[in-house]
Amino acid sequence: MQSLPMPPLQFVPKREFWFVSAFVNSAAVDPHAWARELGELVERRLRDLAPADLPRIAWDPDLVRRTVEMARSARAVASWNPYLDGFPYYEENAGLPFNKLGYFEIEVTYFPDAPERRREIEPLMTQQPPTAVLERFRERSVMKSHGPVRLDLASPVYVLTVTDEALPEAPAWTRAAVDEHKRSLGPWIEVYSGAWPDYTEDLFDARVRHNLSNRLSELHFLRRNSGFVYMAPDNLRRFFDGYMRPFVLAPTAQLRAMHYALMSINESLDILLMREAREDFAEPAHIDAKLRNLRALRGTLHMQMSEIYAEVDRNHRQHYTAVLTHLLGEFALGPGGILARVAEKFDTLNDSMHRLYERKGAEVQERTRSGLATLGTLFSLGVLSDFAALMLGTRTGLVRHDLVAGVVNGVFSAVLLVVLVLALVSRLRLRLADGRGQAVVAADAVVLDGAGRVLLITRKTPPCRGQLALPGTWVPGGAEPEEALRRAVKDETNLDVIVERRFGVYDAPERDPRGRVISHAYLCRLATESYEIRCREDAGEARFIPIAELDGVDLAFDHEDIVADVARSVGAG
Secondary structure (H helix, E strand, O other), X not given: OOOOOOOOOEEEEEEEEEEXXXXXXXXXXXXXXXXXXXXXXXHHHHHOOOHHHOHHHOOOHHHHHHHHHHHHOOEEEEEEEEEEEEEEEEEOOOOEEEEEEEEEEEEEEOOOOOHHHHHHOOHHHHHHHHHHHHHHHHHHOOEHXXXXXXXXXXOOOEEEEEEEEEEOOOOOOOHHHHHHOHHHHHHHHOOOOOOOOOXXXXXXXXXXXXXXXXXXXXXXXXXXXXXXXXXXXXXXXXXXXXXXXXHHHHHHHHHHHHHHHHHHHHHHHXXXXXXXXXXXXXXXXXXXXXXXXXXXXXXXXXXXXXXXXHHHHHOOOHHHHHHHHHHHHHOOOOOOOHHHHHHHHHHHHHHHHHHHHHHHHHHHHHXXXXXXXXXXXXXXXXXXXXXXXXXXXXXXXXXXXXXXXXHHHHHHHHHHHHHHHHHHHHHHHHHHHHHHOOOEEEEEEEEEOOOOEEEEEEOOOOOOOOOEEOOEEEOOOOOOHHHHHHHHHHHHHOOOEEEEEEEEEEOOOOXXXXXXXXXXXXXXXXXXXXXXXXXXXXXXXXXXXXXXXXXXXOOOOOHHHHHHHHHHHHHHO
């Protein structure tokens, strides 16, 4: 007689833990206070969730309605959890320093005042709130106040669902039972993946692999972007805070943060390699600082990963080592993963930067030798002694009323004085050039339309990739800035502009992470009332934005200062 299939299980989520990896500059912000604000932001976003915010499930109006009700009931508490203090990371794209790596944990509880309603929650519903919150994080990331905190906005918010209730009744979780209920379990394990009923058996088999629990009363599934934990009610009460938090939840969030750090470092190394190939680094001191930072960063990474590998080797807790081993594979942190690629780039960049440092140092020494040779020549020719003699001759001629002798000696004294002053000035300019490098001249356009909106472009290449910026260009030696700027705006946006006037020069030493760039800012207007913005494929999206909407927005370089100065100037005019 053939046995009947077991009825599908309904899991009732008790609470969720969201993890967002982050770099923090603790010298500029208190991450614990920032976490409290983050929790309030999450609650506000979920309270304001509307059906229009849920396009992914718009095909099912009833699901939309229930998801909105669930989200609006949520209670969220956020905390900052440091993982690596003294982490010397410098983000090359934005030119920002950070000193801590960690993650924000957001504990989310739905229907806290009506827990019986949690039985209405489906896996597809739990996918929607963190997706909406991530979009809000991305919107706010452009604000200048978010500069000291760099959230992982490229990855989904990690969602770990915890439950102690399964209806009608949880079985003993043997491998056979897990396989039997794989279609009920799969959507909770992979909350960002689909749950269509016609998915293949192979897909659901893959989703329920690697149950890390060694108990028949529990399930522990950890994936790259989500996880699912079932514990019998008594187990949850007794062991969740004391064991699961430090030995399952924390390692998951920590190793995901390490993965985020390595991906970010990999991107920064790519930018440095590109800049080194273009020889953006003109100053030996700047190159030396980059080399020292790379060595410190590599040492920190090596030490931390060595501790993790050692923990796997020496820890005798079978479950904990299984969790660590699984997470190392899940986040590609093994010897052949992202760590190996980063190590290879470290070596390549370190060697090339050393060669550049030696070459720039040789150029500085050559300029120094040239300057000293000039002064040496002057001294070897007895310039100073001749100058003194001529001055004495001039005085003697004037005292003796020998006008011809006085004039001749005076003229030669003046000539030698000019030669000596020019030599000293030349030497001083060489020293200044050695200390600060050669400045590059640029021109930036503040293009206003008839409504007073300013034209901004989303940068597609580093530095400042993803940030809004004014259109602009380098100005080659001898070129007219106005003409170069007109051509650049036309090339990038297809807009014809009239350059009205230059209104400012911006030359702060650290305004551009590529080095010393002096920008001449020009006020421009459209040449015609009708226009069509059409950007080059590599130029990024361009659009006109009201200046009032840019208050607090972190534009690329110091462009927010330029826009603010124009706003004041136009307002005063």
